Amino acid sequence: MTTTTDAAAAATPAAGEAGEPVLSVRDMRVWYGTERGPVRAVDGVSFDVRPGETLGLVGESGCGKSTLGRGVLGLTPPGSAVDGEVLLRGTNLVEQSPKQLQKLRGPELGLIFQEPMTRLNPLMKISEQFEETLRTHEKGLSKQEIRERSLEALRGMGIPPSRYESYPHEFSGGMRQRIMIALALVLRPAFVVADEPTTALDVLVEAQIIKILADLRKNFDTALVLITHNLGIVAEACDRVAVMYAGHIVEQGDSREVFANPQHPYTKELLRSTISLSTTGLHYIPGSPPDLGNPPEGCRFHPRCPVAMRGCATAEPPEVQLRSGVRSTCWHQAIEVDPSLADELGTDGREPLAAVKEISVADEA
Amino acid sequence: MPTKPDTDAAAIVLDKEAEVSADAETLVEIEDLEVHFGLRGNFLSRLTGRGGGAVKAVDGINLTLRKGEVLGLVGESGSGKTTLGRTLLGLNAATGGAIRYRGEDIVKYSERQMRPLRRKLQMVFQDPHASLNPAMDIRTAVGHPLIIHGLVKDDEEYEAKVVDALERVGLAPAERYLTKFPSDLSGGQKQRAVLARAIIADPELLVADEPISMLDMSVRAKILQLMLDLKRDLDLTYVYVTHDLASAKFFCDNIAIMYLGRIVEYGPTEEVFADPKHPYTKALLAAIPEPDPTKAVERELPRGEIPDAARPPLGCSFHPRCPVALASCGWEARDLRALLERRWLEMPVEEYAKEKSLFADLVALGEPELNRLAIAPGRGHTEEEVLEYLRNLREEGSAAQPREPFWSGVVAMQAEGGHVVLEFEQARDPRLRLLPETGVQVACHLYDGSGGE
Numbered sequence: 001m002t003t004t005t006d007a008a009a010a011a012t013p014a015a016g017e018a019g020e021p022v023l024s025v026r027d028m029r030v031w032y033g034t035e036r037g038p039v040r041a042v043d044g045v046s047f048d049v050r051p052g053e054t055l056g057l058v059g060e061s062g063c064g065k066s067t068l069g070r071g072v073l074g075l076t077p078p079g080s081a082v083d084g085e086v087l088l089r090g091t092n093l094v095e096q097s098p099k100q101l102q103k104l105r106g107p108e109l110g111l112i113f114q115e116p117m118t119r120l121n122p123l124m125k126i127s128e129q130f131e132e133t134l135r136t137h138e139k140g141l142s143k144q145e146i147r148e149r150s151l152e153a154l155r156g157m158g159i160p161p162s163r164y165e166s167y168p169h170e171f172s173g174g175m176r177q178r179i180m181i182a183l184a185l186v187l188r189p190a191f192v193v194a195d196e197p198t199t200a201l202d203v204l205v206e207a208q209i210i211k212i213l214a215d216l217r218k219n220f221d222t223a224l225v226l227i228t229h230n231l232g233i234v235a236e237a238c239d240r241v242a243v244m245y246a247g248h249i250v251e252q253g254d255s256r257e258v259f260a261n262p263q264h265p266y267t268k269e270l271l272r273s274t275i276s277l278s279t280t281g282l283h284y285i286p287g288s289p290p291d292l293g294n295p296p297e298g299c300r301f302h303p304r305c306p307v308a309m310r311g312c313a314t315a316e317p318p319e320v321q322l323r324s325g326v327r328s329t330c331w332h333q334a335i336e337v338d339p340s341l342a343d344e345l346g347t348d349g350r351e352p353l354a355a356v357k358e359i360s361v362a363d364e365a
Numbered sequence: 366m367p368t369k370p371d372t373d374a375a376a377i378v379l380d381k382e383a384e385v386s387a388d389a390e391t392l393v394e395i396e397d398l399e400v401h402f403g404l405r406g407n408f409l410s411r412l413t414g415r416g417g418g419a420v421k422a423v424d425g426i427n428l429t430l431r432k433g434e435v436l437g438l439v440g441e442s443g444s445g446k447t448t449l450g451r452t453l454l455g456l457n458a459a460t461g462g463a464i465r466y467r468g469e470d471i472v473k474y475s476e477r478q479m480r481p482l483r484r485k486l487q488m489v490f491q492d493p494h495a496s497l498n499p500a501m502d503i504r505t506a507v508g509h510p511l512i513i514h515g516l517v518k519d520d521e522e523y524e525a526k527v528v529d530a531l532e533r534v535g536l537a538p539a540e541r542y543l544t545k546f547p548s549d550l551s552g553g554q555k556q557r558a559v560l561a562r563a564i565i566a567d568p569e570l571l572v573a574d575e576p577i578s579m580l581d582m583s584v585r586a587k588i589l590q591l592m593l594d595l596k597r598d599l600d601l602t603y604v605y606v607t608h609d610l611a612s613a614k615f616f617c618d619n620i621a622i623m624y625l626g627r628i629v630e631y632g633p634t635e636e637v638f639a640d641p642k643h644p645y646t647k648a649l650l651a652a653i654p655e656p657d658p659t660k661a662v663e664r665e666l667p668r669g670e671i672p673d674a675a676r677p678p679l680g681c682s683f684h685p686r687c688p689v690a691l692a693s694c695g696w697e698a699r700d701l702r703a704l705l706e707r708r709w710l711e712m713p714v715e716e717y718a719k720e721k722s723l724f725a726d727l728v729a730l731g732e733p734e735l736n737r738l739a740i741a742p743g744r745g746h747t748e749e750e751v752l753e754y755l756r757n758l759r760e761e762g763s764a765a766q767p768r769e770p771f772w773s774g775v776v777a778m779q780a781e782g783g784h785v786v787l788e789f790e791q792a793r794d795p796r797l798r799l800l801p802e803t804g805v806q807v808a809c810h811l812y813d814g815s816g817g818e
Contacts, residue, residue, distance in 0.1 A: 060581040061552075151714060160706035161717055162727055172670045173442075202441035203608055207652035207666050229582060232654025259656055273583045274656055275612045277638070282615070284586040288551055 020089075021048035022223040023072070023191050028084035028094075030064070030071040039293045041067040043247035044084070046319075049191065049223040054213065056234030056255060057227045058270075059244035062289055068244070069193040069227050073109050074101040088191065106137035110189035110222075112181055114196040119180055120168040126154075126179060127164050130186060137187050153186040154179070156219070157212060174205030178212065185216075191223045198233065210237045231274050235259050243267045246290050246300040249319075253326030263328040265305045299331065307332065308353040311345025392467065392570060392602050393430040393453065398423055399461035400445075400452050404675060420674045422448040424626035425462070427797070430570070435596070435603040437617030437634065439610060439649075443671050445626040450572040450606045454486045455479045466570075484514050487563040491575035493555035497547040503558055504543040507531060510566040530561040533598070535591060553584040560591065564599060574606045589616055610653055614638050622646050625674055625682040628797060632805030642800065642807040644690075645683045668707065676733040680792035681810065688767060691810050695792035696774025698738040702730040704771050708758075723751050736791070739784040748780040755785065 030042040041064040049055050057065045071082050074093055086093040088108060093101065105111075113119050120129060130150035134141055141149070151161050157178035168176060177197060184192055194213070198206040214237045216222060226238055234241050234255055241259070242252040243266065251264040262268045272283045287304035290296050296303055302312040312331055319329045320337040335342045335350075342350065400423040422445045430436055438446040451457045453464060459472045471482065490496040497506050508527040510516075517523045531539035534557040547555055556576060563571055573592065577585040589612065595601060607613050613620055614634060621631040622645065630643040641647045648667045667686040672678055678685055680695015685703060687694065705727075709717045724730070725741040742751045755778060762769030777788040795808040 060583055148714065155710055158710060160710050161714070162706055162709065162721065174670050202671070203610070203649060203652045204441060204667060205670055207654070210654065211666065230654065231582070231656040235656045236654050260659060270582060271656060273586050275585060275589070275609075275615060276656060277611050277614055277650070277653060278657070279611060279615050282586040282590045284590070285583040288553070288584075 019050040019052075021050050022089060023049045024085070024087040025072065026085040026087070028068070028071060028082070028086060030067050030076055031081045031083075032067075032077075033079045033081075034293065036293050040247055040295075041080075041292055042071060043292075043295075045242075045244075045247075045249045047242055047249060047252060049225060051190070051221040051223055052217050053240065054217050054224045054226055054238045056238030056241040057225055057244060058229060058231060058234055058241060060229065060270075060289055062292070063244045064247040064292070065227050065244050066195055069111075069195050069225060072225070073105070073111055073193055074098070075111070106133070106187045106189065108190050110184040110187065110192035112184050112192060112194040112197050115200055117173060117176060117200070120176060122168050125165050125167055126159075129179075129183060133183055133186060149186055150182075153182040156185070156216075157182040158208075172205075174201055174208060177201060177205075177209060181209075181212070185220070185222065188220075189222065191225075193225045193227065195227045196229070197226070198228075198230075206233070213237050231259070231271065232276065243270070246295055247292055248300060248329060250301065250330070251326065251328045253322075253324065257324050257326055261324070261326075263322060263326055263333055264301075264330045265307050265332075266301045269304075269306070299329075302353065305353075309345065309349060310351045310353050311349025313353060314346070315344050315349070389431040389433055391429055392432045392434075393428075394465040395426055395428040395430075395453070395462070396465070397462035398426045398449070398452065398459055398464060398472075400448050400457055401460045418675060421626045421677070422674065423452060423459075426628055428621060428628070428631070430602060430604065432569075432602055433596075433600065434619060435605055435617045437613040437620040438604060438606045438623060439608065439613050439620060440623035441608060441671050443625070443674055444623040445674075446606045446608075446623050447574055449623070450574055450604055451488075453570075453572055453604060454483070454488055456488070481514070484510070484516075484566045485569045487566070487568040487571050489556075489559055489563050489571060489573040489576045492579050493552055493559050494547070494579070496559050497555055499547050501546075502543070503531070503536075503545050503547075503550075506547070507558060507562045507565060510562060514566055516566060526565060527561075530565040531558075533564065533595065534558070534561040536561065552580050553588060556580060556588055557591065560588075560595065564595060564601075567599075568601065570602045570604065572604045572606065575608070576605075577612065578607070578609060585612070592616075610649055622649070625672065625677050627682065627808065628806075629683065629809065630805065630807045631797065632803065636803050636805050640803070642805060642812060643683075643809050644687045644811075648686075669703065678733075679736075681795050681808070684770075687770065689811065690770040690773075692773040692776075692790040693793045694770075694774065694795075694810055696771060696789045697733070697736060697792070698787070698789075699731050699733055700771055700774075701738070701787070702727060704758075704762075704769070705730075720754070722746065723754055736789050738787040738789075739781075740787065741784055748783055748785050751785045752778065752780045755787075 026046050027044050028042060029040060029044055032039045032041055045068060047055065057068065059065045067076065070076050072086050074096070076082060082094050084094065127150065131146055134146050134149065151164060154164065155161065159175060159178055159182065171179065198209050201209065210233055213224065213226065217224065228234060238255045240253060241255040242249045243264065245266050251258060251267045258267065259271065262271055269285045273285055285304055290300060298314045299312045299317050302308040305312065309331060317329050317331045318334050318341065319327050320334045321327050322333060322337065331345065401419040401421050403419050426449060438449060440446045448457055452459050455471060455474065462472065463470045464472050466482065471479065504527055507530055508523055511523055511526055517526060528539040531537065531542055536542045536554065536557050550558065577588050580588060596603060605613065605617055617634045619632065620634045620637050621628045622643065624645050630637060630646045637646065641650055652666060665688065667688065669686045672682065672685065678695055679697045680693065684690045684694035684696065685700055709720065722743045723746050725743045740751060742748050759772045762772050774790045775787055776790050779786055795810050795813065797806045797808045798813050799806050800812060
């Protein structure tokens with residue numbers, strides 16, 4: 001997806017947004033080697049995250065959102081390859097050695113995991129977990145400083161100071177997740193990835209943590225990428241949202257704008273199929289996400305798209321910036337922004353794509 | 366491919382309007398059902414034979430399930446909703462009460478008596494990836510109940526039934542799936558196969574435990590739709606266990622909100638959602654994230670989390686988190702500790718240290734079920750200082766907006782023999798009580814005429 005339009009759009013930040021980005025990702029790709037050949041889990045994505053900003057990364061399972069989060073931190077498993085640019089305040093993380101990366105983790109990069117129950121050492125008191133973290137990453141802190149820093153981080157997450165000397169088993173799931181977040185934040189990283197931080201938790205606890213994350217961006221300058229499949233969480237806790245489909249970011253922009261006026265057909269369909277309290281009828285997207293080892297040609301969403309055109313099946317759409325500042329990767333918006341692009345679709349390229357083969361129900365689920 | 370949901374959606378709405386009539390045949394009646402799990406306790410307590418108490422996973426539940434009804438059991442983890450669903454099918458042993466299936470109490474049934482009934486009572490589990498044996502192909506897995514219950518004479522009949530079940534759940538053409546293994550299927554397809562296995566023995570009641578929570582957003586609606594279709598075609602009755610209020614609102618005729626082993630609110634889904642009565646139901650509803658920014662509202666979340674079921678709070682289990690709790694809701698010593706910890710959370714470290722030193726032993730405050738509490742002052746402090754401090758707290762709390770409900774439960778507070786003694790109002794358990802006109806039952810002192818506003 002390295003069309004000129006894409007690069008041009010990516011290079012100019014949306015109007016009205018202040019602050020240099022902490023993290024700039026440009027045309028990042030992540031491959032996994034499998035028996036069936038390479039799988040491009042993330043295939044040319046570009047985005048920026050500014051200080052104090054929360055970017056929500058949403059998509060179905062298998063769309064590459066977790067891979068993207070890990071890839072940015074240099075935590076992809078063996079047998080994978082990362083390409084493109086991940087600029088953390090000008091340093092390209094992709095080119096760093098593992099040793100250099102390890103040094104950045106903690107003071108610069110943080111990760112909040114999905115399962116709070118299994119990530120704390122059960123044999124260590126909370127105070128010891130904090131001491132270990134701070135001693136490893138910031139040498140030379142006094143005992144008193146360590147205690148103050150830890151208590152401050154815990155207090156920000158709503159853990160009473162009287163529980164500082166407790167063991168992990170004495171806390172509930174929600175409290176453990178808040179301790180995990182405090183552990184990541186005590187090092188004051190510039191950039192944090194939170195990978196489904198509330199998925200294993202209950203509705204009320206989830207809401208509490210979302211509130212904490214929302215307060216976080218007000219009180220700290222931490223840039224946060226929040227990976228989730230819950231659109232409601234993104235709408236409530238994120239400044240901006242990036243919607244992923246089959247390894248691509250298909251739409252990104254201000255989260256209020258994207259949820260109020262979704263542009264890309266996939267975003268529209270995803271929002272419609274979400275069951276919320278106001279749901280009166282069931283809606284779902286036909287078909288299933290493609291096999292990333294062998295993705296469809298053209299726009300990757302075209303086999304499931306209700307408004308696909310003939311050209312969508314052959315030509316890959318460029319990413320264009322709309323007047324609202326939202327960027328969308330769909331031929332419909334591309335042609336709206338620049339009518340001359342219609343030529344790329346070829347003759348009758350704008351005719352509706354007839355349902356070539358009926359998708360059987362079984363293929364859908 | 367053109368989307369077709371609009372007409373479908375309309376059809377579903379009509380379906381839902383054909384509500385289960387009140388005179389429909391009663392299928393299952395649950396009376397005072399209890400499922401308690403004994404705790405082993407420590408060595409000493411086992412030696413003295415006192416045991417370690419019990420977790421009351423299900424604690425006195427009454428429900429009636431009519432034929433063709435969809436009943437939602439909703440609650441957070443630890444509320445006992447899954448245990449209740451499993452007990453219905455005899456997968457957990459009840460320790461008290463009765464489950465009458467078509468008039469017969471199945472609680473006392475032996476495994477041998479239970480087995481033929483299992484044909485009629487089926488379960489769909491949460492994780493489709495874990496509920497299919499990875500070494501069984503779909504033909505074997507889906508047809509397994511037919512063999513177990515001896516429902517087929519020969520291979521031909523077996524094959525025909527399996528094919529029919531697969532096609533009913535949308536795995537068509539069935540020939541394509543018969544020889545596949547679970548690892549070849551997507552999550553949604555696996556859940557369809559699980560449903561096929563559940564319906565193949567011609568059941569009456571299906572307990573679905575979070576059937577869609579492990580699936581992707583775009584697939585969830587499809588599986589719910591399939592369940593609605595199956596219910597209509599096969600005349601099924603569902604118990605839908607979930608923590609997701611949004612899908613329960615759409616899917617269920619009646620809904621029971623559970624908290625720590627008890628039902629706190631139970632009634633027709635429409636009534637419960639239109640006008641939630643119990644403070645817990647209100648809190649749950651307020652906590653659901655709303656994807657539409659135009660509908661999002663500021664909300665007050667209840668403090669704290671679901672308590673430890675082995676040591677449940679006195680009185681109403683929700684009282685420590687309840688913003689409108691009354692004097693008799695079950696205030697006790699533990700709640701004072703929680704109150705102090707909440708207060709200290711917002712304080713500079715030095716002030717916190719000063720206040721904490723007033724108390725000799727905070728852990729002692731955390732003991733459950735203390736109706737009368739003697740607080741020892743910390744070293745270098747007198748009981749008068751502690752009393753003064755608590756009196757100030759009470760004044761602050763009563764003047765605060767919103768009012769701190771804890772203090773309403775404290776009936777006496779005085780210095781006595783080197784300690785500060787707090788006495789709490791006698792706790793009363795709220796009972797489920799029918800609110801006339803709405804058909805909703807609610808267990809809350811606000812609605813039983815005992816001093817509610």
